Amino acid sequence: MRLLLVEDDLELQSNLKQHLIEANYTVDTADDGEIGLFQGREYNYDAAIIDVGLPKLDGIALIKELRALDIGFPILILTARDSWQDKVEGLDAGADDYLTKPFHPEELVARLKALIRRSAGKASPIVSNGPFSLNTSSLEITKSGETITLSGSEYKLFEYFMLHIGEVKSKTVLTEHIYDQDFDLDSNVIEVFIRRLRKKLDPDNQLGLIETLRGQGYRLVSLDNDAKK
Known part of the structure; x- marks a missing residue:
């Protein structure tokens, strides 16, 4: 399974990428929303992890752009914000699930697996x-x-x-x-x-x-x- 990880915190990005690789995923990374949009258009991913607070093009705008292009892979948003309004905004933009920072990498992997299964029509692991x-x-x-x-x-x-x-x-x-x-x-x-x-x-x-x-x-x-x- 191939993932797109869009996260501008390079330390967190590196840490998450390592956990995802250990979970048997192939991971492409982007440091800002514009690069993430380019990669999302150009490559065929099984899912994406997108931080809300991105430079150049924020995560919500990035998700809206991807969905406007009829790109349908599952999207999990990462947010440091606790407001329920921010989470609703992300889901309304076209995201499928969210995690609030800080979180355990194991939870991220479990949510990704569930998203990918559901997108393939599989309810059970x-x-x-x-x-x-x-x-x-x-x-x-x-x-x-x-x-x-x-x-x-x-x-x-x-x-x-x-x-x-x-x-x-x-x-x-x-x-x-x-x-x-x-x-x-x-x-x-x-x-x-x-x-x-x-x-x-x-x-x-x-x-x-x-x-x-x-x-x-x-x-x-x-x-x-x-x-x-």
Whole structure:
């Protein structure tokens, strides 16, 4: 999952980025609202964390600009203000949730996970597809109850697939959701990770779990009728 973090307090930004990376997210950062707006327009994020008190373009204005452009990724606002009016203003601008500073990074991560799940139509932290179960809170993956161990990048890729079961995703889109904006999008790394996932999750290809659609990308096959609930 790829996040945009817009925070002008560089110490806090660095601290939050580290916590988010440890939680298995890919994180792009911006120091002011104008840079945040540019990145929000140019890149495909799974969610954004936006501070209200930003220079050049404040957080509320930034959110309004993004929503006016029909950019729909979930937005969590950070505010040092205790006034309920400020929180309502942020939500009315198009934010989906808020945290008041100071806060625990663990709460931030939990709220982000919930926002991303809801945006993908998943109410529970447990996402299932046939014999596979992925817990977005514990980052545990099981197949018929047996735990499967994946690398960090393999997990990110499989989680993204599990939150978009049945959808065709191009190699570029998959790369964008795993790596930051400086990564070489022409790299064949996604093909490598797809092969690894197939070998670990469906070694005999009995399930046909991940389909390759020539010239289009890849699709995680829905293995039961309840997979999208």
